[in-house]
Amino acid sequence: MTASSTPSDPLAPYRGSAYQRLLAAARRSLERSGGNLDATIGITAPHEDERQAIIGITGQYRDASVKRLTVSLAAMDAAMRRGCGLGLQTVLERIHARALDDRPAERATEAAARQQVIGIARSGAVAAEPWFAQWLDEISSDGTLTKLVRARDEQLLHQAVRVLDTLHRRTPGEPPIPIPSLATDTTGYPKTLNQGTLPTLVLRALALRYELPRPKTAEERRNLWDMADVVVDDLASHVLVLNLPSEGDGLGRWLSDAAHHGMPFRVMLYQLITMPITPITTDPVFVCENPAVLRRAAAHLGRHAAPLICTEGRPATAFHRLANAVTAAGSTLHYHGDFDHAGVAMTIAASERHAATPWRMTHEDYLRGLTRTEDRHLLTKVPGVTPWDPTLAQVMAEHRLAVYEEAVTDDLLVDLAHRNILPN
Template sequence: MTSREPAAERPPDRPPDAEALAFLTRPGLTRLWTAVRARLERNGLQPAGTIRLQHLDAQEREALSLLLARPVTGPAATIRLPDLDARLRRSALARGLTATLAALGPPLTDRRAARDAATAERTRLWATAEAALAATPLSDQPWAGQWLAELRRGGTLTRQPPATALTTVTQAAQTLATLFPGTGADPTPATWGRGELATRTTGSAHGLDDGTLLSRLVLRGIALARGVDFPADAPGRRALWRMASVTPDEVSSTVLTYGLRPTGGTWQETALRQRADNHMETHLTLRELRTLQLELPAHTRIHVCENPRVVEAAADSGCGAPLICTSGSATTVVLTLLDALAASGCVFAYHGDFDWPGVALANRVMGRYEAMTPWRMSAADYEYLAARTRVQGAPQLTLGGAPVEALWDPELAPAMEGLCVVLHEESSLDLLLEDLR
């Protein structure tokens, strides 16, 4: 590598000497620059200390000898970063070590400065959170300090972008202060709709939607305030909201039913029986399920399907058997209904699509209830339907995706892999209606 004077470093905005830069990018120096980059980033981008390269090959020894202007003959070499910095400044490149690595790319990261900045950001976050808490009636409530301490230990907030973390913890404190206004407030707590509360404290009706970070932080505060464990599922989270006089959305999600005849005597059970007698389907909300008396005769057999078309066809055919539809996904409202019916002693039979998502959904639903058995969902059923659709000349949909083992029949997945055909519930509709009649 050619040396020249003067030793002053080239201004950073001037492009480096192309020939000198080409020399530095030769393969024999790759390990050197990797090690130097790591050391500089740990050192605050200062050329200090040494690095040692082991097991050098001939190409590396030659490149290092030219770069350092001294022979490197052994299997290892120790390089002082201050010496390498000075050597580069005297070279045709006329840049120090840090500027050289920046020119070689990618950009250097001052990890020490980044750690210091992250520490300062965390300090600012928690100082802001403590100030926000102190400015509300929560400062008089002992659980509030514990809430903030648990958030700090958990680390969830510090993994968010700084602006997001600051906004979220401030809004969480404001929301909790709205729900728990302190000892001097009206002893009768206000009742809030969750969307109304979210609009009040975040400006968005969806700010406290289930699954958001803000809703989790607020729910942890409610759990501490009420002295209960943090819930692990959606029904538990809704119950916790209600403990703070917040009404979650229980009307937008529904479960499609048909033929349910509960024995209760209120107008709701009577209406369900009348709709069943008139072969009409019914969409039930979570709000209705909270008040329905879902008592059915012991061991009532309830069929469960995946696709709404099965319910529609059952109603059109005047079938009498009760039927519940998951609509392709066992949502909370579906499972809430099935849980209530299972508790009353009902038994279930499940049918779904013969594809991998259908098998996964069937595993989830059948695995939840001991009293649920497969309904025309065996390997033999699949093979029969595949052969029938082929004879009928129906278009064959190719099965794709990762295989899913059927927990109720170990032969089903191999049969599906072998024939590689998707069969939706509609392909077996006549057989299902025969059972429902």
């Protein structure tokens, strides 16, 4: 005799091995259907005591050779009401010591919560952006939103939307925003964007905004924040400079000294923020993407090279701040990038953000570069438009090959060697 099975226990007949699999199957069925008794359950390879139990429930003989026995939930409910005065659901809840789940009701509640969260997200200022709609579709279809709702963490999505709204409202030329300030302004706490689900959500959206893969490394995450003018680490955001004499204490003097000697100089965002400069050159300022171009300019032209800024890939916040200083001082920017989808996109962005003129980025330059490219690199994505030279997009789509700056550096050096003379 046990505490769970006493002579006065009306459920004693149902606690033994004969009913264990039957009750487990009944529970699964009732939870799936929300308590519907119309279904039938079955037992495969039934034991003798299970066969006898089902015969007792149905009142019908079942041969011992039968491989699978079935019984309706309605029959089980009726048999239990006769046997102990309790319905099947009550028997299950008492024996298992927990209430039955109502999966249909849970799904309906979850769906309503999802729609409410999505509705709030779509009311933001950024909702009209295609990349934002794609982000919502992705997190809705891959289970991310469902996990947030089930964990009752919907506020993380609301906070992510507030962060994206804040970044969307920023205008070109605004000072970069430190990530603790962005976190405080949007969530009330300075460290919420450092790690965890919230920054992951935001960075997924930013990756779509800038047409990049989801970031996997700390450097990729930092670069994405940089592209949105969010300063994660003002020591890590930097730009490479050659021959850009400037006014200003500290950094301005260092840049002028470096220009006097024709030496490359790496400028950190921290320096640009704490020691503002005013470039004093009257020459056009050229911009390249690959540091190999700047290195060759320094080696072959030295102090006689035209002012040159190198983004070292995708422009970081440090580049944008320096570019703003150049244009504010009255100089013009002339931008060259790789002939691939990313390079074209960055050229367009520089044109829109800094009024930069594309530099040797015509279809003739592309075709000439093709003749000098030894390694063939297929374009993984063809640029859709090249506003400064519509023929360029057509020619790139025809050849479907990338041309990187290393292949056309000789042409760039010709322009850099003739100060005050712009290329055609």
